Amino acid sequence: MFNTIKILTLSAVLATTSFAASAATVYSASTMAGGAGGIGLTNPAGNGSIYALDANAYPILAGPYFNGTTDPASQWVWAAPDSPALSQALQFVFSFTLAAQDLARATLTGVWAVDNEADVYLNGHLIDQLLGDVSSSFNQLHDLADLGWLQAGENVLSFDARNIGGDPTSANPAALLASVKIDVAPVPLPASLPLLGGALAAFGFVASRRKRSV
Structure with missing residues (x-):
């Protein structure tokens, strides 16, 4: 007995x-000078036009802009070192590929902030947006999620950012910060x-x- x-x-x-194995990060990307973080600039120019904003030359970074850390690490960027252009629209893009067998177990998560505003699209579907000249858009991070729009094959995450406000007689700050990961859970x-x-x-x-x- x-x-x-x-x-x-x-x-x-x-x-x-x-089955206790944890999810594996298969891709990560962030905004960095020269597109080094994987998020590139497609409009109006290439990655060579991505500048990280210098806190010394751009004092606003020491004030209202979010100044913490992200994972992966990221920088506030724009298409000029001091972003003086008015009414400027830029598109920042990150592309990655998912295998069909991983799709059901894949998730995209991240954080972002922008001055002034932006729409975030995943494969052409709007997944988040921050509108207007509002300080909460850039003094804190905002969560990103895929909302079910991942697909097998090539995926495109885009940030359509716009500089809309400011005094036309002076410099008009603009910047984007983003940090994202794509994780795939283990096979049950x-x-x-x-x-x-x-x-x-x-x-x-x-x-x-x-x-x-x-």
Whole structure:
């Protein structure tokens, strides 16, 4: 009876053990000077036109702009070192590929902020936007999520940013900050495997007992 209880207990433990592996980050990207973080500039020019804003030459970074850290690390960027242009529209883009077998287990998450405003699209679908000349758009981070718009094959995440306000007689600040990750969860352990493991353990236990009794 004692042996039977041990066998049943071992089988139950194996049958209820969960698959504990964590999700793996397969892609990450952020806004960095020269597009070094993976988020590039497609309109109106290439990555060579992406400048990180210098806090010394651009004092606003020491004030209302978010000045914390992100993962992956990011910088406030624009298409000029001091972003003086008025009514300027820029498109920042990150492209990545997902295998069909990973799609159901993939998620995109991230944070972002902008001065003045932007629409964020994933594969042509709007997933977030910050509108107007509002300080909350740039003095804090805002969460991003894929909202179910990931797809097998090529994916395109775009930030359509605009500089809309300011005094036309002086410099008009504008900047974008973004940091994103694409994670793929592990393949769930099939329900039959723990049961099979329990059966094999039980057979091994019985065989061992029989061998010792011979």
